[in-house]
Amino acid sequence: MNDAAAIHLDFKLFILAIALLSLFYLGIWFLAFNRSGSAKGREKEKWFVPVVGLDSSKKSFFHHWDVRLKIASLFSYCLLISMISEAIMALFALLISLGAVLLAKTPFSRLLRRMTAMTGFLSMFILILPFSAVQKPGDQLIFIDPFTLAFNLRGLQLALTIVFKAAAIAMMMEPLFNTAPLPATVQGMQRLGVPAVICQMALMAHRYIFVFLHEAKRMNTGMRLRGFRKRTDMETLRVLGNFVGMLLIRSVDRTERVYQAMLARGYDGTFPTHDTFQATGRDWLLGFFWPGIALLLLLLDSKY
Amino acid sequence: MHISDGVLPISVTLGSYAISMVAAAWSVRKTRAENLPKTAVMTSAFFVASLVHVPLGPTSVHLLLPGLIGIMLGPSAFLSIFLGLFLQSILFQFGGLTSLGANAIMMGFPALLAGWTFNILKRKGRTAHILAGAFSGGLATALATLALALLLVSAGEDFTAVGKLAFAAHLPVICIEAIISGCTISFLYKVRPAFLNISPTVLEK
Structure with missing residues (x-):
């Protein structure tokens, strides 16, 4: 020293x-948790965006x-x-x-x-x-x-x-x-040189987060109703693995429908903006x- | 598992931004135009899946899923991770806007590698798929953790111990990620095997 x-x-x-x-x-x-209070509130807090x-x-x-x-x-x-x-x-x-x-x-x-x-x-x-x-x-x-x-x-x-x-x-x-x-902020980023594709995808991803969040919450409620409680064991990991798998299957199915709907509304690779x-x-x-x-x-x- | 703002030196911040922009551009080129909106939607699904908390003794960890992203999206995975991290930093302050490049490198390259190893390792049969999935998921998380430690060490010699500790703290996370990836692959194999037979990405049916 x-x-x-x-x-x-x-x-x-x-x-x-x-x-x-x-x-x-x-x-x-x-300070961080007093708003949610109980353990049940904290469980909810984790599904919050x-x-x-x-x-x-x-x-x-x-x-x-x-x-x-x-x-x-x-x-x-x-x-x-x-x-x-x-x-x-x-x-x-x-x-x-x-x-x-x-x-x-x-x-x-x-x-x-x-x-x-x-x-x-x-x-x-x-x-x-x-x-x-x-x-x-x-x-x-x-x-x-x-x-x-x-x-x-x-x-x-x-x-x-x-x-x-x-x-x-x-x-x-x-x-x-x-x-x-x-959307205005992302449009501004695009004007500053961020590729348009990335900007567009960021906006879309942001929108669908809340759609899948809703889905995940419903699945979570269903699992709890059927008596599932999280513990530190293999069974919990297996169930959560299935949960992720189910979420992925539903989202892939949805991507196809979303894309068809976008095409039907005249999507040509760009988002129109009025800003x-x-x-x-x-x-x-x-x-x-x-x-x-x-x-x-x-x-x-x-x-x- | 995210490096926050204010830790990395400016050279690393800017350098990693440059590298991840190049990698993201490569990822965009590798993705067919019609799959770009679909990749965006998948990104939201992974974002929500990463909110799942796995209890670990008295605490809990949230999922990272770099392995699964790589397996499902192939070359588009880097783009997906870049977007996911951007949204996580502006919504939650996980990571940060200035460290976005470093975090994208840390998670994105292991994800690309996981997609590649899964395709190489997978053989006929459910067990073989599960093992390949678990290995790729564990490998991606291990590499991401290693990248985290190396990036922390890049901040200076004082940070060596922090890097080592961060690596050690993530060892259980690597195991959890491997098991979850294996379980998810097992579920997909039973319920929607078409997702796992495709070579480059799930979206090209």
Whole structure:
């Protein structure tokens, strides 16, 4: 551990820190699940797909912004933010994104859902990196006395940077995708160079998710009525395998009917759209604002 | 099983975007024009199937199904996975928009390989089909997990332990995926054998 600054920590303090951390996670867990409450509610929660691109009645400048510029601007903001390497700058990015969400007036519950979806993956970094980060000269280490484990503060900082950046980018998804109907957003992506085929398929796949979700829910209800309960055993896996198989058979059959219906309505490989785009000076100004602020953060980040 | 935003260095983010765009374009070319809408509909089915949670002791894991996607869709599988991951990231925040390229590589290439191994390994008879399906499903998930670990390690030397842990944590998932793939193939073999005889994709009847 050469030049690394070492601090020795009492075991009791370590336990206290762990307790505080678990309390924090319990809080997040409670926030995420208190709406569904019981175990039955959680079972339902797993068959839930949030709707994206639902225009809220509350309009903001994000809603009036030219979709092409909005996508280009916010996506470059996200890419630039992902290059930040200091925790404090990442925290600033997080606050800026939070500001954007507040300005966009998208429902807070959706934001919370996004944040909780990431906790599992991100907590892995918080829990592992402080102990696994390679010890370099100048690192501050905290030793927890009865063990030989060293808690590396640089590792913790690294983990926090990742968490803040991930949250900052995820938050930006709200103004990016929830301030215009999804077809308009996808149309904008197409104008920016995403192949038309991919855009078309994304819209179709999105539409049929809710059709198959309905089907899956009905099948699930039927299975529960016939007494099926999930357990950790072979029988459960066999039944779930059949469930997936049944869902696939029904969907393949449906693809044929969907395609025939599309042909009957004059489908020729393209979706007609009526969206027209018009970018005003204000749109361009906004378009430069977000990457600009991200660039500023990056500049400060490299100077730090 | 999805890498979130803010983890990968920008070089990996952009590089994997470029690679997955090329692979998606290849996948589109390999899919007949009339099968593109059908592939989109199948993508939604796989999306919903991946919402199935399998209990594993005190917790539960959700299905990934890269193997089955590869077996059912053949060369169109990459496109399907790319779309599915895009929708998962904008709807659920599983993965992320900036890490979409990396996640598509992680899941898409193993799926293509699974479709290929299934076609090579399958022999006459139900048991042979089940074994080929289970092997391909397990292999695809194992490779996806390996890709996850490698991508995490690409973020820097500090991430080696995280990569190893992510790999270890997914070992039970590999077994579950293998068994589920085998069971699904067994079901399809009994109920709709036509799905498994076709060579490139299910949709070309």
